[in-house]
Amino acid sequence: MEWYWALTLLIGMVIFFMAMAVPVAFAFMAANLIGALVFIGGTNAILQVVDNSSSMITRFQLAPVPFFIVMGSLFFHSGLAVRVFDTLDKFLGRIPGRLCYLTVAGGTIFSTLTGSSMANTAMLGSLMVPEMQRRGYSRRMSLGPILGTGGLAMIIPPSTLGVLLASLAGIDVGRFLIAGIGPGFLLSGLFVVLITIQIWLHPEGTPNYEIEKIDWRAALKEAAVNILPMSLVVFMVIGLIILGVATPTESAAFGVAGVLILAVAFRLISLEVIKTSMLSTVKVSGMVFFIILNSSIFSQLLAYSGASAGMLHYATSFEVSRLYMLSAIFVCILILGMFMDPVSIMLITVPIFFPLIHALGVNPIWFGIFMLLGLEMSQTTPPFGLLLFVMLGVAPKGTTLRQVASAAAPFLICDLVVIGIMALFPALVLYLPGLM
Template sequence: MDIFGSFQALGIEGGTLLMFVMLLGLLVSGIPLAFVTLLVALVFALGWFGPMVVPLITSRVYSFVSSFVFVSVPMFVLMAAILDRSGIARDLFDAMKLVGGRLRGGVAIQTIVVAVILAAMSGIIGGEVVLLGLVALPQMLRLGYDKHLAIGVVCAGGALGTMVPPSIVLIIYGLTANVSVGDLFTAAFVPGLMLAGFYVAYVLIRAWLNPSIAPVPAHDETVTTSEKLRLAKGLVLPMAVVAGVLGSIYGGIASVTEASAVGVAGVLLSTIVRGEFTFGLLKGAALQTLQTVGMIVWIGVGASALVGVFNLMGGIKFVSALISGISDDPTTILLFMMLLLFVLGMFLDWVGIALLTMPIFVPIIVSLGYDPVWFGVLFCMNMQVSFLSPPFGPAAFYLKSVAPPDISLGTIFRSLLPFIGLQVLAVAILIMAPWITGR
């Protein structure tokens, strides 16, 4: 009996179910997502069509990794890796004392502001959470801040790299959905600041209702004019890098890919000016970039292959018809998609979610009359929740790696619940008021 093509006897319904069960079973066994998707893609390519279809799969994978915009991903990751190894973030946080002053909750607010600036410099959340966990968390705990508030601010603020341009999530979505990354950056800017504003408002309200959770620093020292000037210098280089990256994109001077190179040059120049540049720093940043981008590429290769096979099977049409048949109301279908993304975000990495679901979801969104750029911002806002939500919220694990030993993972997840609520509120507002994205 010819084994090739034998899967076709299952039909698209049975094939889809078997594919889902295989994916779930292999993921539970602990095999990385990239290898799981590649293995399942290969099994179904051979079992459904035979070996002749393999070249079609490889051509789909090549079209993903050969995109010019994809070059910006390692550039922005390299920026984040250099920031990890420099003192720029620490000086930036110290400079924010000029903003926070004696405002109740001021240190938490300056942490959120620093998180926004760091997000605008790199767009990588892991490094931001770790940096803030090393710089901001100890200071808030030393000043007597409620540990749940301090933990939530660090994790939620660090995850803003998902929303604030230049976001790697937006870049991957743009590649997958075939929409302009520049348009995505423009559309995500205000929603990203809106979410940061929600965090600031939450801190201020909590501090007003219960002053003991965010004490005002004592008048134990007076900041002199010379000290203010020294602190202000910590703002110059980061703001110059942000202006160079975002200014060149929004000003039409450079594409996203070219702007990412501008950013790397700006961060490198900053480390040279500060006297921190060494070849050891550059080598460590390059190796970290290779590791991170390698993971993204392998997940992309596996997901592209799997979606390619599933498309050839007719699976995407089947799932699209299934989702569209849920209701005649476009809003109901949209809410179902958001729920599905929310559930997937509890267990899968955002790269895998984007590459596996967007080829199915985006055509449905377009057929319903929605703007794919707006949906991309909505997707990124939904992924904000996935970074914090248990059981596998990566922001919690990043913070745990640098938090004091007495702070457990359970404590971190409990601290994140109010901020998850704010993120869900932001998703709801984006659905009800799409004009916030300017679309």
């Protein structure tokens, strides 16, 4: 079978099963079984799939995934997130549009403690949208910053999606997570600049209102109690990896221990909190590992059928620069993001894109962050961007998808600016991993 027919058959089966409303992981599993029968044949095909499955999900580099998930669950369900948000609120005082800035500050902190963009967006939306609406903020100013900041959890470590991408692509997980720090915090800074410009252009979108006078001594005391300990948890997760003291798995375990200790110290822990966090972790981790298993088998079938080699030879036969090729890949990710979730996109594209960028001489860590930014943008791209629907779930009644997408559009420009800076200055991504 020619490589293009093999590629069409394998990807076509996945798209067909997904169009039939089959869950992503099961769609890949069905495509894998049929593909194995077609390209390997007989009972050996099934035996080969089973033999490969166990080795795929028992790799040590996947161990951080459940730790990061349980850390984020404990952080949210225990109420530690609310304490951080309330303390930050007191420091912004009478600044115009302070709730928008609070969203960016709180969302950036939450990103370093959750690892989930959907959880980050849901948390910010449920906390901030009702308050912003009560204060008279416009829909654009209340929804936009939340949608922009919510996606930071995909880039700033610990990123569950980042661990998944690094595992699928065979990249060092620790170096890849650290590479997201520069672009992530630069992006949050650009969000602040964008919000300032929006307030200057449309001051009516963030009306002034009376607030209580700030007692700075009390505010500083609350910061020492509620925020400073969180910075220690962030150091335990990120700092230990940078210093080379701990592996990503060990630092993730330290992070869980840190959040658990803080929850106990603030008397926020209970059996119900632990039960809810553990159930959430088991469900999400099981889904992630099942997806990794099927994606890895899918990659092997692409290689065994000759589809990967044929596609790679075809793509590199064109006399075009790396810039044009990367632009085409980026557009492909955005188009897929209009109809699919990020995990599905990764499962289909990682086995195709990473061999290609290796052939083009592109640094895989740099490309991984580039791909995460594309995936983050795709989550706020209509008609099926997941974060758009998360925001619709917490937005005021009567809010339309068009209004939500319109509020998110300026923040997508910030993503494009960061990608441009990454292209001009690769050290933004590669400097910190180079220190390890």
